[in-house]
Amino acid sequence: MKTSDTLSPRTNRRVVLAAALAGLLLTGGGIAAYSAWANVPAAPAASQAAQVDTAEVIHRAITDWQDFSGRLEAVERVEIRPQVSGVLTQVHFKDGATVRKGDVLFTIDPRPFAAEVARAEAQLAATEARVAYTASDLARSERLIADNAVSRRDLEEKQNAARDAAAGVQAARAALRIARLNLEYTTIKAPIDGRMSRAEVTVGNLVSTTGGPALTTLVSSDRIYAAFDVDEQTFLKSVNPARTAKGTSLPVHLGLADQDGYGIQGRIHSVDNRLDTTAGTIRVRAIFDNPDGRLVPGLYARIRLGSDTPREAVLIDDRAVGTDQDKRFVLVVGDGNRTAYREVRLGKLQEGLRVVEDGLKPGERIVVNGLQRVRPGDPVTPHPVAMDGSAPVAAAVAEPRALKTRI
Secondary structure, eight states: OOOOSSOOHHHHHHHHHHHHHHHHHHHHHHHHHHHHHHTSOOOOOOOOOEEEEEEEOEEEEEOOEEEEEEEEEESOEEEEOOSSOEEEEEEOSOTTOEEOTTOEEEEEOOHHHHHHHHHHHHHHHHHHHHHHHHHHHHHHHHHHHTTTOSOHHHHHHHHHHHHHHHHHHHHHHHHHHHHHHHHHHTEEEOSSSEEEOOOSSOTTOEEOSSSOOOSEEEEOOSEEEEEEEEEHHHIIIIIOTTTSOTTOOOEEEEEETTOSSOOEEEEEEEEOSSOBTTTTEEEEEEEEEOTTOOOOTTOEEEEEEEOSSOEEEEEEOGGGOEEETTEEEEEEEOGGGBEEEEEEEEEEEETTEEEEEESOOTTOEEEEEOGGGOOTTOBEEEEEOOOOOOSOHHHHHHSOOBOOOOO
């Protein structure tokens, strides 16, 4: 079969016609595509200013608070011990009972002590009789000495016997007082108002004044201490007695483990006389009223200590705070109702509002709700609201708002 390397004239004409047709089709498609893109409607204009809640920052005097932890301690604690030895015959209280000063707690068998009182009374009567006799004998000798009926030596002996009898009366009276005291000691009474512990010794046991265990313990309950340790800076700044003005007292609030706030108010009672050089702290005691007795020694206590002098501060709602990586910011609404980025340094909560240590001035307005809908520099339609601090703090911390960035 015969082949040729060149195309015939008819074939060349077909190729040229096909190429021309393809070019026309491509040109028409491009024109159609351009016409279709050109006819797309333009993007709509920017939307109107977003409506956001705005509030003016609060400016007022506040008290700086610091939080500590400690333990409750009894103001008065008494170990009840016997003052005489004997057999315990009665226990007059129930474990944990509240007692008043003078209430009878224990009774020791009083019979041996009652007998001792009777013996001492008899001894006193005998010595008083001897005093009467020696006084009469001395008077007779003094009459006879004038007539030289008795010697001077006999008279002096009579005088000495009278003095000895008088001294014997004093000793007998003292012995009787001791016997009566010991009889009183068989009835053991509460020395203070307070709450009893359990009875450590039961009826029938022999109790002793030497070496025996305490019968029970009694703690006061109308007031109670909260003992806690403060660091050296807090001592120098706040609780140092030399710094605190005379007649002033630092505010102290107490909260228990099952409470959210610090609802019990008290005052500083005492500050220790030296710092613990190992821990760098000093022990402080605050005192609180405890009329219902719910504060019990040993309980864990949360203590909030306030400063002695209030200071002016700016406060805002936690809802207004946004997060920009490791920074905190707010959007300030300025002239023309445009937002501006403002970095802030935050402090502690004060009655539901966050203290702003730096970054805001009194009188400025900030966005408190709608932070996600606007960016720095955007125009806004402000809707004034109160800076009430009602937003839960936990929600503000758990879901920090990220700063929007322009694309």
